[in-house]
Amino acid sequence: MLGVQNISRRTFLKSAGVTGALVLGANVTTGSMIGTARGQSNGSSVKPNLFVEIADDGTVTITCSRSEMGQGVRTGIPMILADEMEADWQRVKIWQAPGDETKYDPAGKDAQNTDGSRSTRHHFDVMRELGAAGRYVLEQAAAKKWGVDASEVYAKDHRLYHTGTGQWFDFGEVVDAAADIAVPTGDAAPRLKDQSQWKYIGRDMPVVDNYDMSTGGATYGADISVPGMKIAVVARPPVYRGKAKSFDATEALKVQGVEQVIEIPALSDAMPAQFRALGGIAVIGTNTWSVMEGRDRLVIEWEDGPNVRHDSGTYNDELMASARAGGLVIRDRGNVDEALGSAAQVMEAEYFVPYFIHTPMEPPVALVDATQMPVKIVSSTQAPNETRQYVAEALGIEKTDVECQVTLLGGGFGRKSKPDFACEAAILSANIGAPVRVQWTREDEIRHGYYHAASAHTLKAGLVEEGNVTAWHHSGAWPSLISLWNPVQRTGHPLEFGLGLIDTPYNQVPNIRIENGETDAMIRVGWYRSVNNIQHAFAMNCFANELAEAAGRHPVEFLLELIGDADVMDLTADGVEGHWNYGDAIEDWPIMPKRLSNVLRVVAEKSGYGKSLPAGHGLGVACHRSFHSYVGCAVHVVVREDGSLHIPQVDMAIDCGRYVNPEGVRKQMEGAAIYGHSVAMHGQITTTQGAVDQSNFHDYTITRMDDAPLDVRVHIVEDYTHLRPCGVGEPGVPPYTPALVNAIYQATGKRIRRLPIGDQLESA
Amino acid sequence: MISMKINGVSRQFHGDPDMPLLWYVRDELGLTGTKFGCGAALCGACTMHVDGEAVRSCVTAVSEADGSEVTTIEGLDAEGNHPVQRAWRAHNVPQCGYCQSGQIMSAAALLNENPDPSDEEIVDGMAGNICRCGTYQRIFAAVRTAAQEV
Numbered sequence: 001m002l003g004v005q006n007i008s009r010r011t012f013l014k015s016a017g018v019t020g021a022l023v024l025g026a027n028v029t030t031g032s033m034i035g036t037a038r039g040q041s042n043g044s045s046v047k048p049n050l051f052v053e054i055a056d057d058g059t060v061t062i063t064c065s066r067s068e069m070g071q072g073v074r075t076g077i078p079m080i081l082a083d084e085m086e087a088d089w090q091r092v093k094i095w096q097a098p099g100d101e102t103k104y105d106p107a108g109k110d111a112q113n114t115d116g117s118r119s120t121r122h123h124f125d126v127m128r129e130l131g132a133a134g135r136y137v138l139e140q141a142a143a144k145k146w147g148v149d150a151s152e153v154y155a156k157d158h159r160l161y162h163t164g165t166g167q168w169f170d171f172g173e174v175v176d177a178a179a180d181i182a183v184p185t186g187d188a189a190p191r192l193k194d195q196s197q198w199k200y201i202g203r204d205m206p207v208v209d210n211y212d213m214s215t216g217g218a219t220y221g222a223d224i225s226v227p228g229m230k231i232a233v234v235a236r237p238p239v240y241r242g243k244a245k246s247f248d249a250t251e252a253l254k255v256q257g258v259e260q261v262i263e264i265p266a267l268s269d270a271m272p273a274q275f276r277a278l279g280g281i282a283v284i285g286t287n288t289w290s291v292m293e294g295r296d297r298l299v300i301e302w303e304d305g306p307n308v309r310h311d312s313g314t315y316n317d318e319l320m321a322s323a324r325a326g327g328l329v330i331r332d333r334g335n336v337d338e339a340l341g342s343a344a345q346v347m348e349a350e351y352f353v354p355y356f357i358h359t360p361m362e363p364p365v366a367l368v369d370a371t372q373m374p375v376k377i378v379s380s381t382q383a384p385n386e387t388r389q390y391v392a393e394a395l396g397i398e399k400t401d402v403e404c405q406v407t408l409l410g411g412g413f414g415r416k417s418k419p420d421f422a423c424e425a426a427i428l429s430a431n432i433g434a435p436v437r438v439q440w441t442r443e444d445e446i447r448h449g450y451y452h453a454a455s456a457h458t459l460k461a462g463l464v465e466e467g468n469v470t471a472w473h474h475s476g477a478w479p480s481l482i483s484l485w486n487p488v489q490r491t492g493h494p495l496e497f498g499l500g501l502i503d504t505p506y507n508q509v510p511n512i513r514i515e516n517g518e519t520d521a522m523i524r525v526g527w528y529r530s531v532n533n534i535q536h537a538f539a540m541n542c543f544a545n546e547l548a549e550a551a552g553r554h555p556v557e558f559l560l561e562l563i564g565d566a567d568v569m570d571l572t573a574d575g576v577e578g579h580w581n582y583g584d585a586i587e588d589w590p591i592m593p594k595r596l597s598n599v600l601r602v603v604a605e606k607s608g609y610g611k612s613l614p615a616g617h618g619l620g621v622a623c624h625r626s627f628h629s630y631v632g633c634a635v636h637v638v639v640r641e642d643g644s645l646h647i648p649q650v651d652m653a654i655d656c657g658r659y660v661n662p663e664g665v666r667k668q669m670e671g672a673a674i675y676g677h678s679v680a681m682h683g684q685i686t687t688t689q690g691a692v693d694q695s696n697f698h699d700y701t702i703t704r705m706d707d708a709p710l711d712v713r714v715h716i717v718e719d720y721t722h723l724r725p726c727g728v729g730e731p732g733v734p735p736y737t738p739a740l741v742n743a744i745y746q747a748t749g750k751r752i753r754r755l756p757i758g759d760q761l762e763s764a
Numbered sequence: 765m766i767s768m769k770i771n772g773v774s775r776q777f778h779g780d781p782d783m784p785l786l787w788y789v790r791d792e793l794g795l796t797g798t799k800f801g802c803g804a805a806l807c808g809a810c811t812m813h814v815d816g817e818a819v820r821s822c823v824t825a826v827s828e829a830d831g832s833e834v835t836t837i838e839g840l841d842a843e844g845n846h847p848v849q850r851a852w853r854a855h856n857v858p859q860c861g862y863c864q865s866g867q868i869m870s871a872a873a874l875l876n877e878n879p880d881p882s883d884e885e886i887v888d889g890m891a892g893n894i895c896r897c898g899t900y901q902r903i904f905a906a907v908r909t910a911a912q913e914v
Contacts, residue, residue: 070860213861215844216797216837223796289787410862674898697806
């Protein structure tokens with residue numbers, strides 16, 4: 001329960017040119033107390049963090065405090081409020097909030113960082129309550145104007161109707177009478193609409209930015225300029241934590257448009273990388289091309305530092321050895337050793353997944369004006385408050401002296417929650433005394449990123465005579481993303497275990513042990529769409545498929561037997577303590593094997609699994625729970641004589657509980673299949689003597705239309721829509737790769753255990 | 765001096781003739797609808813039309829466009845209602861939207877050249893444009909729809 005307060009008389013949000021407006025603010029954490037808008041001096045009160053404004057022309061402006069990166073958040077979350085308020089969507093505008101976690105994340109849950117596929121589930125209830133409050137106040141205002149009891153008034157489609165006479169007001173017409181109407185709380189709080197009355201929630205809605213995005217009018221990070229602004233690119237150390245020993249800028253400064261060359265201090269040895277600037281040599285000027293040309297003419301001598309020993313050839317072998325060794329037991333059910341000892345057959349397989357890099361189409365970019373207080377940032381960031389925090393640190397000022405405006409993001413995928421690029425712009429702006437936009441090139445993005453952890457996995461299972469699995473042992477090793485804060489971190493972290501490993505869903509297996517081996521991080525490791533779920537889903541779904549074959553069983557039936565149909569899988573029964581459940585209470589979002597089995601059954605049926613296929617064709621399935629959602633995937637593959645692939649059809653079944661915009665869910669699943677296809681076929685970052693080998697789309701290949709699945713059929717499972725909303729942006733990616741790999745096996749008899757698939761089939 | 769018409773407006777450029785059209789248009793003229801994605805003609809985000817042909821403006825020097833008619837996404841249609849743009853909206857193509865200016869310019873050029881492309885010709889014609897969000901299925905459908913109108 002939250003309280004909502006009418007703050008019309010003291011709000012800062014009122015639209016320019018509007019003479020009167022009803023503004024409601026709510027605080028999502030307290031439930032009882034609503035505070036004042038910013039600008040009021042009452043420091044003891046809570047600040048409202050969600051806003052809706054109704055102007056006297058009827059325009060409804062809804063605040064979106066999370067970043068839009070293609071997942072549809074600027075549409076989905078406002079839809080909830082508009083529905084509950086009975087607003088007409090055509091008259092709704094979205095206002096993008098700047099970074100301010102005191103308002104937009106008062107509970108300290110996510111620092112307003114758009115990440116973890118959590119925006120809908122964390123906003124669904126509060127947006128409904130705020131919408132209901134808006135409807136309540138408008139109804140009261142109309143009643144006041146008519147001099148009737150409010151029970152005779154109802155809101156519908158942006159109008160307030162009087163039941164007796166059929167008279168109506170437009171929303172805008174009652175705003176003048178609404179300013180002093182209080183919103184009751186507790187038992188008297190405005191009632192939510194019955195689900196049968198929903199008009200937007202659960203219905204298809206095009207994204208609010210559709211027109212702008214089809215006409216070049218949408219604004220991204222590099223599209224905003226300010227007077228006096230300079231543009232900079234930075235030459236960074238090729239090896240992580242390297243430094244510039246010396247540089248010569250003579251030739252760079254001769255390029256027309258280049259004005260200055262400045263060193264950004266290297267990350268000091270004592271400092272964890274976190275989201276700080278890597279350091280390097282910045283070329284500053286008036287035009288993006290000029291500074292890129294200037295950078296090419298820099299002569300720099302680098303000192304590589306200890307990570308020069310980071311060579312993928314040996315590092316990947318070490319990772320596999322570490323997985324074999326295991327060591328840290330994170331889940332232990334029954335007695336795996338005993339069960340393996342008494343098994344009729346013991347199966348083993350090893351899987352490897354390399355580093356990936358995000359490659360959002362818009363490379364990182366940030367504009368910072370540090371010439372005045374407060375310092376102003378404009379950035380396409382997922383994390384406006386961490387951007388403020390790190391920029392403040394870089395400048396030696398308080399975070400409260402830094403503002404961050406959020407533009408649209410040209411893709412994020414986790415890269416843009418790490419504001420090292422804004423730190424660079426801040427340092428340069430302070431240094432030269434002018435606003436600076438730092439533009440990363442594609443080469444910068446690929447060579448100086450935060451890489452999805454490479455990982456090695458050894459799996460072992462015991463089968464008894466009847467073909468049942470009695471023991472499951474999975475040991476994984478990867479460099480931990482916690483190394484960003486703790487450089488000597490050698491094991492994984494509960495946050496990574498929770499990404500589809502510790503919660504391995506084969507609940508019917510009586511003996512399960514999951515281990516984690518140690519390794520060093522020698523590169524910046526960071527989260528990437530779906531994070532470690534990708535490799536975990538890959539290894540376990542592929543291994544389960546191998547077991548099904550060894551047991552002579554139907555792969556879908558076999559997998560369904562491993563998962564079972566229990567309501568809930570309780571990890572504490574297996575001795576797991578401190579399970580990280582995507583930051584949420586396990587009671588609210590439990591692990592539900594029956595929902596996983598359900599999506600698997602759906603895709604098996606929809607894809608016609610088991611139908612006879614021509615030679616060279618294969619149909620593979622996989623399923624995975626991540627971000628609380630359950631996704632089943634079936635991939636139909638055709639492997640041609642030359643080893644090239646064609647994907648005639650993909651079926652994706654998602655159970656994300658309550659959903660808001662089914663069109664948005666379908667788009668995320670379609671995109672996830674294609675994102676997954678890039679992971680499966682092409683994704684690979686390697687290093688030689690510490691430096692990343694790849695540099696642009698010619699050697700870091702992304703799936704294009706000519707190798708993409710173009711018939712992705714999305715099946716939104718309705719069985720559990722009475723349950724809480726779950727994630728949608730990320731959960732579609734993990735099951736795609738194992739479904740494809742299992743399909744390839746059916747088509748060719750070749751097991752792919754190392755990603756990317758690349759040219760492995762050419763030699764088949 | 766280099767002269768060209770950009771979206772119907774005559775422009776004179778006095779700077780470095782090697783400057784790519786992308787940066788002239790974005791940084792000097794402030795037309796930001798065209799996007800930077802790779803700088804190497806690998807992703808298509810910067811696609812513009814020069815005398816009706818789709819070019820990757822990140823590797824096309826302004827000197828190569830001397831005397832030409834250049835069209836950017838802003839100039840494709842005054843109301844933003846080119847058949848390709850309408851089809852894009854009808855199919856709800858965009859996710860993040862960043863690559864879509866380039867996708868739309870490629871599709872418009874493709875249909876200009878070949879108003880009735882086969883499925884294969886659509887795929888071939890659009891394979892130069894990367895969309896990281898993975899909107900290809902809808903792009904494909906939108907191009908087909910637009911082809912019925914041009």
